[in-house]
Amino acid sequence: MKIEDVKNLYENYVLNTYTRTDLCMVKGKNSWVWDIAGKKYLDFFPGWVVSGLGHCNKYVVRNIKHQIHNILHVSNNYYNELQGELSKKIIENSFKGKVFYANSGAEANESAIKLIRKFGNPEKNEIITMQKSFHGRTLATLTATGQDKVKVGFDPLPEGFKHVPFNDIGALVKAISPRTAGIMLELVQGEGGINIADVNYIKQIKSICEEKNILLAFDEVQTGFGRTGNMFGFQYYDVQPDLITLAKSLGGGLPIGAMVVAEKYANILTPGSHASTFGGSPIVCSAALGVLEAIEKDNLLENVKRMSKYFKNKFMDLKAKKPIIKHVKILGLMIGIELDTEDASYVYKEALNKGLLINCTQKNILRIMPALCVNKKEADICLKILEEIL
Numbered sequence: 438m439k440i441e442d443v444k445n446l447y448e449n450y451v452l453n454t455y456t457r458t459d460l461c462m463v464k465g466k467n468s469w470v471w472d473i474a475g476k477k478y479l480d481f482f483p484g485w486v487v488s489g490l491g492h493c494n495k496y497v498v499r500n501i502k503h504q505i506h507n508i509l510h511v512s513n514n515y516y517n518e519l520q521g522e523l524s525k526k527i528i529e530n531s532f533k534g535k536v537f538y539a540n541s542g543a544e545a546n547e548s549a550i551k552l553i554r555k556f557g558n559p560e561k562n563e564i565i566t567m568q569k570s571f572h573g574r575t576l577a578t579l580t581a582t583g584q585d586k587v588k589v590g591f592d593p594l595p596e597g598f599k600h601v602p603f604n605d606i607g608a609l610v611k612a613i614s615p616r617t618a619g620i621m622l623e624l625v626q627g628e629g630g631i632n633i634a635d636v637n638y639i640k641q642i643k644s645i646c647e648e649k650n651i652l653l654a655f656d657e658v659q660t661g662f663g664r665t666g667n668m669f670g671f672q673y674y675d676v677q678p679d680l681i682t683l684a685k686s687l688g689g690g691l692p693i694g695a696m697v698v699a700e701k702y703a704n705i706l707t708p709g710s711h712a713s714t715f716g717g718s719p720i721v722c723s724a725a726l727g728v729l730e731a732i733e734k735d736n737l738l739e740n741v742k743r744m745s746k747y748f749k750n751k752f753m754d755l756k757a758k759k760p761i762i763k764h765v766k767i768l769g770l771m772i773g774i775e776l777d778t779e780d781a782s783y784v785y786k787e788a789l790n791k792g793l794l795i796n797c798t799q800k801n802i803l804r805i806m807p808a809l810c811v812n813k814k815e816a817d818i819c820l821k822i823l824e825e826i827l
């Protein structure tokens with residue numbers, strides 16, 4: 438097939454809910470992908486970080502290959518050993534508690550919203566989230582999201598959400614009421630433009646939550662699994678939440694979402710109160726176990742820390758040369774380059790023509806999230822292309 442044939446199929450048969458680039462990918466390995474015409478691209482935004490370790494990671498592929506010969510799906514009314522093993526590994530790497538499995542970030546957050554409401558009801562059922570946040574596209578998660586653009590046309594929205602400015606402890610304190618059951622936030626707002634929470638802000642939120650018996654939930658759908666240079670973002674902040682939600686990189690390319698709940702709150706959702714038919718099936722758990730093995734065996738957290746410094750230095754050098762760069766925001770391998778322009782989409786488009794895939798968010802912020810296995814040679818290719826364009 439040619440790209441035109443594929444586009445034709447989409448035009449006739451696929452619901453048009455995405456802004457699509459003329460690119461049909463057929464193969465990927467680590468930081469690289471190939472399109473249907475055989476052209477190679479450096480992928481610095483691998484599947485919105487679903488392929489966060491890199492495409493077709495060897496441990497993930499090995500585990501999937503092994504598992505397809507055994508069993509693909511097991512009902513959650515039976516036991517499945519891989520779900521048990523994966524949960525043990527996630528808990529050992531996070532905090533004492535229990536895991537629930539879903540299939541996406543939105544569903545993981547939907548689970549968190551249900552848990553927070555069940556914890557607080559009937560006295561309290563309000564959840565505070567942040568402006569510019571992104572939590573998903575289901576009705577509850579788009580309501581939790583602090584961006585109006587995702588809500589247009591979907592009234593009536595569920596009640597019980599308040600939004601406050603990010604990194605503003607005063608505004609948060611003002612918004613808290615006796616009805617506040619939970620606070621949910623991303624430690625680094627990805628979709629919002631790589632806005633990094635201040636360490637002190639997160640520590641203050643934690644102590645307020647403890648004092649007022651409010652459940653603290655971190656949406657780690659993007660920050661989880663090594664992205665910040667720690668296994669989870671909360672470890673960078675040295676603040677343990679009551680709950681985290683996970684997805685994207687966890688499946689190494691397969692769809693999985695998860696909610697990790699601290700022991701104290703692990704009995705709130707009971708049999709019959711929440712479920713997911715596909716959640717935590719053996720095939721996705723085998724892939725996720727491969728993700729954790731890769732992070733450990735290939736020392737990917739060290740690589741993220743090393744490469745984060747490298748990118749930071751290089752982007753600061755570029756900023757000194759290119760006045761169009763207003764801010765360089767980096768935590769681990771979450772990189773935001775804020776440009777002094779109304780619309781930076783031309784950078785994304787020209788980069789694509791030059792064989793580099795990145796993202797542009799909030800109109801003027803380049804979002805760059807390379808695979809955790811990225812090396813200096815690949816970083817230099819990206820930097821050279823961006824320097825040429827800017």
Ligand code: PLP
Nearest residue numbers: 541542543571572573658659684
């Ligand atoms: N939470 C965050 C922080 C995200 O970045 C996203 C997706 O981009 C979601 C939740 C929703 O995840 P999904 O698209 O898997 O439903």
